[in-house]
Amino acid sequence: MFWLQQIFNGITQGSIYALMAIGYSIILGIIGLVTFVHGEVIMIGAFAGFFMVTFLKANFFLAVLAGFAASWLLGIIIERVCYRPFRSGPREIALIATIGLSILLRSLSQVTFGTEQKLMPDLLNSHFIPLGQIRITNIQLLIIFTVFILALLLHQFFYKTKTGIALRAVSMNKQAAALLGVHVNRTILLGNALGCALGGVSGVLLGIYYNSVHPVMGASVAMKAFTATVFGGIGSIPGAALGGILLGIFENLGVAIFSSGYRDIISFSILILILLIRPQGILGRKELER
Amino acid sequence: MLFVDNLHVHYGLQHALKGISFTVQPKEIVTLIGANGAGKTSIVMAISNLIRKSAGSIKFLGQDITQSEPSDIVKQGICHIPEGRLIFPYLTVEENLILGDFGNTSANPNRLNENLDQVYQLFPRLKERRKQNGGTLSGGEQQMLAIGRGLMLDPKLIMLDEPSLGLAPIIVEQIFELILKIRDWGKTILLIEQNAKMALEIADRGLVIENGIVSLSGNAATLANDPGVIAAYLGI
Known part of the structure; x- marks a missing residue:
């Protein structure tokens, strides 16, 4: 039962990682570059949720919406500042621009929000729901439910709408998409905003799960998002979701066996192992055929 | 023109x-x-x-x-069907065709389905494979897909x-016959x-x-x- 409990905790945490990794994958696909600002996107989303709850006494749904909206806006800014001006230049410039923006955002938040950890109010009247012999909190259920619904909506969006198909097409080949009359610049902007918005929601969920938000929380969660993306397979959105959940489970099992201080060591060992054994990840595809 | x-x-x-x-x-x-x-x-x-x-x-x-x-x-x-066809290998045949509709400015709300039917009539092979990924088609079928995708635009x-390019002579002949057929559509x-x-x-x-x-x-x-x-x- 102890192990079942750990696995369930892992799934909860993993579903938050999954959401981050899905957002990360969308950005990676549409921009074609890794981003270093994703951690700060998650942090800003978490703070947007925190302020909604603390000052406006908002409910769970509004907090999630605030995280989504704040990070969506940030995504638009990131695209304008870091990607669009350098699209025809060497790719490293955009990469370095995201590092710069990440440092700027982290420092600005420390200045404006303060450097101390903020307590997220318990807005859901957290309590245990006994289920057989494992104990589940209502918050855990709500987090899993939220991620599940978002994943379903995303699937519908990407496979059933014209805009979703255009996003996938632009991720594969921008020139071919432009030749068909797809507005490539607008599609890239949308993809980046959407990926960031999902990061923002995961930030809010993270804040609620751990009862706290912090201006430097981004650094380590961004690495988790990256690990989950690589684990599942770069370029595959279902892979990112699977990678996130598996990462959460492994982390929690590892913490149960060793100690909670080893959490990051466990996930980054997984990253290194995956890169050594199966660099394309679980569901990843080999190089694109053109 | x-x-x-x-x-x-x-x-x-x-x-x-x-x-x-x-x-x-x-x-x-x-x-x-x-x-x-x-x-x-x-x-x-x-x-x-x-x-x-x-x-x-x-x-x-x-x-x-x-x-x-x-x-x-x-x-x-103006529809440009590029050299090398540039179809999207990880999108299904139908999704590839739907992308061809992006440049279509016709106000007809049913144009997507009407054009899809028309393309499927011209290329029954594409209809058979519409759920398959574009990358799994043969070279000739990919060329047909590229042409079909262009027709979704209803171009002038x-x-x-x-x-x-890169097709067997018998397939090339089919493609050329098709070009004549498309011209006959105006x-x-x-x-x-x-x-x-x-x-x-x-x-x-x-x-x-x-x-x-x-x-x-x-x-x-x-x-x-x-x-x-x-x-x-x-x-x-």
């Missing part, structure tokens, strides 16, 4: 197109033939504004499209860049081909491109009997 006037393109110091001028009339098949590197692909890329022109102007249906955005040129009704002018076709013999067989007029200039132009049948063309391109 299409007027290309004194088109110049430079790739760095390389002067690739040195003043190309030609016109395409409605419902014509005009073919551009010439050796590798003569500048045929550069001409269509310049019309679609995918490469920078150093000089010249392009008019389509009376509108100046010299500096229009590539996606706006598509919306004017279709620019086909090397549709026979479409105008600008065909870039290295397979000069077949291109001149189906075309109304031809232009021979050599080192960035039009070295010869005229009726396709006349060109096919021109001793210079026979020696250089028809390989007889």
Whole structure:
């Protein structure tokens, strides 16, 4: 039962990682570059949720919406500042621009929000729901439910709408998409905003799960998002979701066996192992055929 | 319908197109033939504004499209089916076709389904495989997909860049028959081909491109009997 409990905790945490990794994958696909600002996107989303709850006494749904909206806006800014001006230049410039923006955002938040950890109010009247012999909190259920619904909506969006198909097409080949009359610049902007918005929601969920938000929380969660993306397979959105959940489970099992201080060591060992054994990840595809 | 006037393109110091001028009339098949590197692909890329022109102007249906955005040129009704087909390997056949609808400016709300039906009628093979990923199709089927995707636009002018590239002779023949069929629907076709013999067989007029200039132009049948063309391109 102890192990079942750990696995369930892992799934909860993993579903938050999954959401981050899905957002990360969308950005990676549409921009074609890794981003270093994703951690700060998650942090800003978490703070947007925190302020909604603390000052406006908002409910769970509004907090999630605030995280989504704040990070969506940030995504638009990131695209304008870091990607669009350098699209025809060497790719490293955009990469370095995201590092710069990440440092700027982290420092600005420390200045404006303060450097101390903020307590997220318990807005859901957290309590245990006994289920057989494992104990589940209502918050855990709500987090899993939220991620599940978002994943379903995303699937519908990407496979059933014209805009979703255009996003996938632009991720594969921008020139071919432009030749068909797809507005490539607008599609890239949308993809980046959407990926960031999902990061923002995961930030809010993270804040609620751990009862706290912090201006430097981004650094380590961004690495988790990256690990989950690589684990599942770069370029595959279902892979990112699977990678996130598996990462959460492994982390929690590892913490149960060793100690909670080893959490990051466990996930980054997984990253290194995956890169050594199966660099394309679980569901990843080999190089694109053109 | 299409007027290309004194088109110049430079790739760095390389002067690739040195003043190309030609016109395409409605419902014509005009073919551009010439050796590798003569500048045929550069001409269509310049019309679609995918490469920078150093000089010249392009008019389509009376509108100046010299500096229009590539996606706006598509919306004017010019469909460019590029060399190498550029289908999306990880999208299904149907999704590839749906993408062809993006440039379609028709106000008909049912146009997507109507055009899909029309393309499936023309290519029953694509209908059979509509749930399959584009990358799993054979070369000939991919070319059909690229043409079908272009037709989703309901274009006025279709620019086909090397549709026979890398295909078996029997498939090439099918593709060329199809081009004739599409013309009979009332479409105008600008065909870039290295397979000069077949291109001149189906075309109304031809232009021979050599080192960035039009070295010869005229009726396709006349060109096919021109001793210079026979020696250089028809390989007889």
